[in-house]
Amino acid sequence: MKEKSVIELKTGEKATIVSIQGHNSASIRKLTAFGLLPGTEVEMIQTFPAFVLKVDNTQLALDYKAAAGITVVMR
Template structure:
């Protein structure tokens, strides 16, 4: 089955896309309060040395996100 959406974890290095929504309300609460909103342009900068964490830029703000956190942010296709 083809997925209808993708998340931050699907972004390649230096690729960017707009966030559309969240699929976990607790994480959504935390991330929106940090300024990561639906509509925010998210750019993948790099992965952490031991994997499972991502260094991203959300509208120019540098954030470190865990795998689950990154996977809860749905992006435009």
Template sequence: MEKLENSIPLTRAKAKVLEIIHIAQSDIRTLQKLMALGLLPGRRIEVLYRFPSYVVRVGNTTVALGNEIAEKIYIKQ
């Protein structure tokens, strides 16, 4: 939990390359699908676009995320 204090939602981050700390997703199915796309704590992501949807790259995968998903992804500050 103390780790969370140093983290902010993806929607508030400005930098391009970020590290995922925690995903505050209560829906386990969504959590699992994000994991299947490579979005899990410890992975580094690169933010390509922030509008109209978030587009991030993780490894060699590009993923589009709605705002409501992005705000639940906490990244290292």
């Protein structure tokens, strides 16, 4: 399976998180606190003006920098 950034997903596509990288440890902790963990399935809800991901029953809006650090594989 090919890994890619979550920002490459199109609206409605689902993928599984492989890894999360951030510009600092605080940003990584914030993302993991919201449930963005390796092995978690996400669905792209919206790509503009922010990236909106659905995780379980929660929708999270992320800016480009935060979203670009999330690596996923397609289901």
